[in-house]
Amino acid sequence: MPKQVDHDERRRQIGDAVCRVIAARGLDAVSLRHVAAEAGVSMGRVQHYFATKDELLMFAFELISGRVAARFGSIVADDPAKHLRAILLELLPLNAAARAEAPVLAAFLAQAVVEPRLGAPLRQGNTEMVAWLAGMITAVRPGGDPERDAMALLAFVDGLMLQVLIGQVSQEAAVDLVDHQLASVLTCG
């Protein structure tokens, strides 16, 4: 056998290349050859670690989903209101990590409209997110309809992410909008 190799690490490297291709040129620019070139490896290697292109794309999807979840999990704040704000801001492309992930998320989100197989995991992630946000809203402002407010906030930041990505809204304006929206929800939602 050849040198024992870290299988998961190799898959992650290739999955990273997929995400870079998606972020730069969109989902339909993903081909085995482009990904191999982006990763700086041979096409045979890509095929060795992923049986089909579909498996490759699904792995990339789970990869960035996991990363986004990890970024959320690593957010800490001393009070629930700041925590809530930090999470909402983390969904926007305001730092290097989020700016790299947001275009990929946007591409998969749009693909989910016509590919039901992406819908299920996306919906589950959103549902968890809503429950999570609703809990924090309740902590800040008990009563009302926290779940509805959470859904509204999620839709709002999702849309805002796209607006920022297409250059419609600047990063500073986005932060301002989030703060205002948050204040509106928490004070009179």
Place this chain on the structure above:
Amino acid sequence: MPKQVDHDERRRQIGDAVCRVIAARGLDAVSLRHVAAEAGVSMGRVQHYFATKDELLMFAFELISGRVAARFGSIVADDPAKHLRAILLELLPLNAAARAEAPVLAAFLAQAVVEPRLGAPLRQGNTEMVAWLAGMITAVRPGGDPERDAMALLAFVDGLMLQVLIGQVSQEAAVDLVDHQLASVLTCG
């Protein structure tokens, strides 16, 4: 010469087929052959009316953009508040026309993230929309920062459109969310 033919009508028919393909299977499923098959015409015909695939896609983009704008323009209401609500609801896939157009809009929106040429017209449409909404917000509730509220509303309905499209939010829940968001903006925004 053969029977004089309505050039624009033919282009519109083919553009319609493009939109149907996008709505059903996404932007990357658009090929000259698929579009020709969907339109029920020969591939030569498609090529006769569109020099390149790119021109075909751009035409389809302007076609649905124009239709969305036309739908907005045809909305009438007796008071500004209802008008505002009607416009926001018109952006969501709640009726047959909007349900057909929304997936296409979502696809182009995501493509705009990686294709700057789509960004410009999209941004202009959004900017007009924001000005329009801001005017109506002022009519309902003078003062405040109507432009900021308009941008927030637009981001909100854009995100909500996607959530409805991927089945995360039902149509009834979407209407409820819009009403609540609107009330929140107009009473304490």
Place this chain on the structure above:
DNA sequence: CGTTTTGCAATGCGAACGCATCGTAAAACA
């Protein structure tokens, strides 16, 4: 030390792609 198994690189294949070219039926026009 030889066998075996793993990790790949290279190559080939059929299908689908965008686009160019060519041929032609037919109607408007002289």
Place this chain on the structure above:
DNA sequence: TGTTTTACGATGCGTTCGCATTGCAAAACG
């Protein structure tokens, strides 16, 4: 009526695609 021009249908070309196959160097294992 003859000519010309328009609207195509048909076909072919070169490229790229996903995927299958083949071959082989190298290291773990007996």
